[in-house]
Amino acid sequence: MAEIEMGQNLKTLNDAVAKQNRSGFQEHHIFVLNIMGSPGSGKTTLLENILPVLAENLRIFVIEGDLATQNDAERIRKTGVNAVQINTNGACHLDARMIQTEINRLDLNTIDLLIIENVGNLVCPISYDLGEDLRLVILSTPEGEDKPLKYPSAMLHTDAVVLTKTDLAQYVDVKIDTMKTYIHQVNPKARILEVGKSDGVFSVNEVISYLVEKIAARKG
Amino acid sequence: MAEIEMGQNLKTLNDAVAKQNRSGFQEHHIFVLNIMGSPGSGKTTLLENILPVLAENLRIFVIEGDLATQNDAERIRKTGVNAVQINTNGACHLDARMIQTEINRLDLNTIDLLIIENVGNLVCPISYDLGEDLRLVILSTPEGEDKPLKYPSAMLHTDAVVLTKTDLAQYVDVKIDTMKTYIHQVNPKARILEVGKSDGVFSVNEVISYLVEKIAARKG
Numbered sequence: 001m002a003e004i005e006m007g008q009n010l011k012t013l014n015d016a017v018a019k020q021n022r023s024g025f026q027e028h029h030i031f032v033l034n035i036m037g038s039p040g041s042g043k044t045t046l047l048e049n050i051l052p053v054l055a056e057n058l059r060i061f062v063i064e065g066d067l068a069t070q071n072d073a074e075r076i077r078k079t080g081v082n083a084v085q086i087n088t089n090g091a092c093h094l095d096a097r098m099i100q101t102e103i104n105r106l107d108l109n110t111i112d113l114l115i116i117e118n119v120g121n122l123v124c125p126i127s128y129d130l131g132e133d134l135r136l137v138i139l140s141t142p143e144g145e146d147k148p149l150k151y152p153s154a155m156l157h158t159d160a161v162v163l164t165k166t167d168l169a170q171y172v173d174v175k176i177d178t179m180k181t182y183i184h185q186v187n188p189k190a191r192i193l194e195v196g197k198s199d200g201v202f203s204v205n206e207v208i209s210y211l212v213e214k215i216a217a218r219k220g
Numbered sequence: 221m222a223e224i225e226m227g228q229n230l231k232t233l234n235d236a237v238a239k240q241n242r243s244g245f246q247e248h249h250i251f252v253l254n255i256m257g258s259p260g261s262g263k264t265t266l267l268e269n270i271l272p273v274l275a276e277n278l279r280i281f282v283i284e285g286d287l288a289t290q291n292d293a294e295r296i297r298k299t300g301v302n303a304v305q306i307n308t309n310g311a312c313h314l315d316a317r318m319i320q321t322e323i324n325r326l327d328l329n330t331i332d333l334l335i336i337e338n339v340g341n342l343v344c345p346i347s348y349d350l351g352e353d354l355r356l357v358i359l360s361t362p363e364g365e366d367k368p369l370k371y372p373s374a375m376l377h378t379d380a381v382v383l384t385k386t387d388l389a390q391y392v393d394v395k396i397d398t399m400k401t402y403i404h405q406v407n408p409k410a411r412i413l414e415v416g417k418s419d420g421v422f423s424v425n426e427v428i429s430y431l432v433e434k435i436a437a438r439k440g
Contacts (some may be wrong), residue, residue: 037368038258038260038340038363039258039343039359039364039371040258040363040364040365041360051431053282061248066370067343067371067372067373068370068371069366069369071366071370071371083289089375090343092312092343092344102412119343120258120342120370120371121342121344122258122338122341123287123344124312124343124344139267140260140362142260142360143259144257144258144259144260146289146291147259147260147340149289149291150259150286150287150288150289150340151259151286151288152288153287165392168392171387171388172385172388182332199226
């Protein structure tokens with residue numbers, strides 16, 4: 001009981017800071033994306049594949065969250081997009097304050113799209129609003145068909161679910177259609193996007209079109 | 221800062237209950253295993269494959285932890301081993317109190333091996349002692365080579381790391397040897413065990429031998 005009350009206080013505090021972040025982003029016309037998912041679900045790989053295309057028309061900055069290492073920010077910078085790494089040192093999620101600290105160091109006039117890749121975790125990050133416009137939850141097929149039912153809060157509190165590594169479905173006895181049915185069973189409104197490798201090439205067009213459409217809708 | 225202090229109080233409380241659990245287990249000569257890992261890393265599949273063998277010589281009971289669904293306890297019961305499901309309703313880990321509530325309902329004289337499968341999460345469960353004798357962290361190769369470095373606390377606070385889905389390594393550009401090097405870089409003492417499918421059959425012998433050896437050492 002005590003734990004729940006403390007959680008509520010922290011949540012109220014976080015939501016207040018998230019609101020400040022959101023109003024700062026709106027003032028500077030920045031579209032903000034919060035990407036969540038388990039370790040190894042394919043969050044950074046997705047970014048490596050969509051950034052070169054999105055960067056043709058948008059000025060992008062990426063905030064990477066991880067318990068430890070600078071690996072992901074380094075991977076992002078190799079695509080030519082600037083990135084900073086937050087190490088949470090044990091915390092299983094980013095919070096609005098961590099994002100606020102980073103954006104205070106940035107010139108927000110030089111950014112159109114801010115992408116936040118959260119700590120690899122299908123549970124904790126979900127409850128923390130960072131001030132984003134859009135959420136993507138990444139779910140990889142090797143995690144198993146029943147994961148949408150077992151992690152319902154992640155399915156409920158997202159705009160879209162990106163199913164990754166669809167090319168591995170055949171090796172892990174996963175039916176993509178069943179996974180989609182389960183996602184919509186929990187959240188009928190969630191948009192489902194698929195990402196897989198075909199002949200060694202990632203097909204990320206669905207994700208790019210979806211993001212371009214959402215960003216345009218915001219601006220329009 | 222406030223968050224860290226509250227965390228410490230909860231941890232102290234949890235450790236006290238874990239101590240009670242541990243002393244109850246010792247009194248009844250029960251060996252307790254705590255299995256942790258990301259969603260879909262292969263925890264339940266591992267159990268499905270080792271339980272039939274272990275159950276030949278040991279009376280086993282399984283406690284399954286998940287945010288939602290009874291799926292995993294049902295999967296375990298199909299192996300002939302009795303299991304109960306704890307739904308944490310949002311909490312990203314099991315705690316010692318949840319385990320205590322379950323064991324108070326059990327006849328501990330009828331159990332030799334208690335296996336606890338934690339909530340799918342590579343971060344939160346690590347800090348919660350449940351009163352176990354041995355910890356296994358499950359890491360699947362599709363999660364990616366660098367995960368031992370990115371989730372160091374999971375590597376540090378375990379007795380063994382089970383690398384699962386090694387047969388998928390070839391499809392996801394993961395070198396098993398690099399993953400092992402990273403694990404030992406964080407925790408040189410961690411025992412590494414491999415589990416993969418060969419011709420449709422799981423090779424779980426390494427895990428079974430390891431557990432049998434550890435259980436024997438405790439009894440001896």
